[in-house]
Amino acid sequence: xxxxxxxxxxxLTQQQSEVVxxxxxxxxxxxxxxxxxxxxxxxxxxxxxxxxxxxxFKTSIEPQWLEMAIxxxxxxxxxxxxxxxxxxxxxxxxxxxxxxxxxxxxxAPTLDDAKGQAVYDVVTSMLKTGRIxxxxxxxxxxxxxxxxxxxxxxxxxxxxxxSFTLNAFELGLPAxxxxxLEDPEYALAEPKA
Numbered sequence: 001x002x003x004x005x006x007x008x009x010x011x012l013t014q015q016q017s018e019v020v021x022x023x024x025x026x027x028x029x030x031x032x033x034x035x036x037x038x039x040x041x042x043x044x045x046x047x048x049x050x051x052x053x054x055x056x057f058k059t060s061i062e063p064q065w066l067e068m069a070i071x072x073x074x075x076x077x078x079x080x081x082x083x084x085x086x087x088x089x090x091x092x093x094x095x096x097x098x099x100x101x102x103x104x105x106x107x108a109p110t111l112d113d114a115k116g117q118a119v120y121d122v123v124t125s126m127l128k129t130g131r132i133x134x135x136x137x138x139x140x141x142x143x144x145x146x147x148x149x150x151x152x153x154x155x156x157x158x159x160x161x162x163s164f165t166l167n168a169f170e171l172g173l174p175a176x177x178x179x180x181l182e183d184p185e186y187a188l189a190e191p192k193a
Contacts, residue, residue, distance in 0.1 A: 001170065001174065002170050003169045004171070005036065013042065015043070016039050018042070018046075019035075019042050020035075023035060023049050033166060033171040034048075034161075034166055037168075051154075055151065055154060059155070060151060061152060062093075063093035063094075064094045067086055067093050068116065069119055069155055070086040070089075070155070071090055071100065071103055072103055072123045072127065073156060074086060074163060075103050075181065076127045077167060080177050081166045082162060082166055083104075084176040087100055101180070104178075104181060115143045119152060121139075121140070122136065122152055122153070
């Protein structure tokens with residue numbers, strides 16, 4: 001059960017109502033779950049949702065590779081709602097279901113597309129080390145261009161933030177539990193209270 005709820009329509013402040021209206025009028029057509037938390041600071045919610053809109057709908061990266069990157073972040077952080085939502089988008093965008101299954105199982109997928117492979121390798125490197133080695137940087141630059149590589153790295157940061165928000169406030173749970181993500185081998189030790 002979520003730790004934080006969407007305020008009732010009549011309980012929204014004017015600023016919150018404006019942000020909600022902007023998001024619903026945009027390409028999402030609805031309030032995404034992380035925004036439920038971000039609305040506690042309407043200016044934060046406005047700016048973050050605008051960044052998310054640009055990264056999701058206005059980049060040079062093809063939708064299947066964009067969605068692959070997003071589910072990789074969702075898998076890395078075991079963010080059930082992010083995984084569940086973007087798995088659907090990835091399938092709709094044409095990402096092979098075996099690639100999705102491999103990502104869920106922490107296996108490197110077989111990608112026959114050089115751009116897709118570059119995206120996968122950049123995401124993997126960034127999530128593991130926070131860096132891109134020079135040879136990979138040059139290969140990714142050749143496949144994505146400077147703009148695409150900047151968009152990809154920024155997308156990763158945005159979806160890490162979204163995953164943290166979803167996980168911290170348990171948004172979208174239990175309805176979006178993804179059984180394929182339940183892997184006790186990757187469970188973190190419980191922090192001390």
